Amino acid sequence: MTFESHWCAGEPVSWRQESAAAAGEAVLLLPLRGAWRERDGDSFSTLVDRVSVSFRIPDRRTWVSHLGVDRFDVVAFPDSTPGFAQHPHPALISIPTAVAHGELIAARRRRLPPAEVSARARRLAVSAGRDLLLAHTPADEIPPSQRKVVEVARLALSRGTAVAPGVSRSHASRAFHRLTGLTMTQYQRRMRLVTAIRAIASVDRGFANIAAASGFADHAHLTRSVRDAIGLTPAQLRDRFRAG
Incomplete structure (x- = not known):
C-alpha cells in the first residue's frame, strides 16, 4: 500500500471524469482542505469534504466537480481491491478513522520504516472501509431536493459560513440528520x-x-x-x- 498527498488547484470546474489512480489501483481519498462534488456515472452527486472518505476503483466511472483548491491524502491498493469496494458513495469519517489517519500522517512525517507506514495504512483502510460499509441512509433513498439542501448546508459548514439565504434551517436540519445521521x-x-x-x-x-x-x-x-x-x-x- 502507498500513501501520498495531492493538490487540485484552480478555479471551480465543471464535471470531469477522474481515474482512480495512474496504475489502475483502487484508492481511498481523505480530503484535508476544500470540497468537491462526486458522482458515480450518472447517479446523484455527493459532497466530499474534510469530514469524508471516498473510495474509487479503476473499473467504475467517477465524475468530480472541484469547487476550488483541494488537498487530499490518497491510500492506494496496488495488489488487491478491498472487500468494501462495492460501496458506491463517499461516507462521513468516524473518529477512529480520523485517529488512524493521524497515525499514518505522523508515520510519514517522522519517516518511519516502510513496514510501519504500510501497517498503519492497512489499519486506516480497515477503519475507513467500516465507515463506507456502515454509512447512514443511502442517498438514493433521499429525495433530490433534500440531497441538494444537505449539500448546500455541508458546503456552508465546511467553509465556516451561514447556510445560504432562502434555505430554511429547520428543513435543512431534518434533511441533514436523515442523510448523515448527525x-x-x-x-x-x-x-x-x-x-x-x-x-x-x-x-x-x-x-x-x-x-x-x-x-x-x-x-x-x-x-x-x-x-x-x-x-x-x-x-x-x-x-x-x-x-x-
Whole structure:
C-alpha cells in the first residue's frame, strides 16, 4: 500500500471524469482542505469534504466537480481491491478513522520504516472501509431536493459560513440528520475534532494554537473534546502518534 498527498488547484470546474489512480489501483481519498462534488456515472452527486472518505476503483466511472483548491491524502491498493469496494458513495469519517489517519500522517512525517507506514495504512483502510460499509441512509433513498439542501448546508459548514439565504434551517436540519445521521451541530463538532486530530499528528504547534485553528474556543475546550471522543488528552494523543 502507498500513501501520498495531492493538490487540485484552480478555479471551480465543471464535471470531469477522474481515474482512480495512474496504475489502475483502487484508492481511498481523505480530503484535508476544500470540497468537491462526486458522482458515480450518472447517479446523484455527493459532497466530499474534510469530514469524508471516498473510495474509487479503476473499473467504475467517477465524475468530480472541484469547487476550488483541494488537498487530499490518497491510500492506494496496488495488489488487491478491498472487500468494501462495492460501496458506491463517499461516507462521513468516524473518529477512529480520523485517529488512524493521524497515525499514518505522523508515520510519514517522522519517516518511519516502510513496514510501519504500510501497517498503519492497512489499519486506516480497515477503519475507513467500516465507515463506507456502515454509512447512514443511502442517498438514493433521499429525495433530490433534500440531497441538494444537505449539500448546500455541508458546503456552508465546511467553509465556516451561514447556510445560504432562502434555505430554511429547520428543513435543512431534518434533511441533514436523515442523510448523515448527525445534526448540523454534531457535524460541526466532528469537523473540529477531525481537523484537530490531523493537526496534532502533522505539526508541533502548541495546543492553544491548534485549538484556535480548528475552531475550538481555547486549549481547555480542545482538551475536553478530544478526551471525550478518544479517551486521551491532546498531549497523550500526540505521544501515541509519535510512538513506533
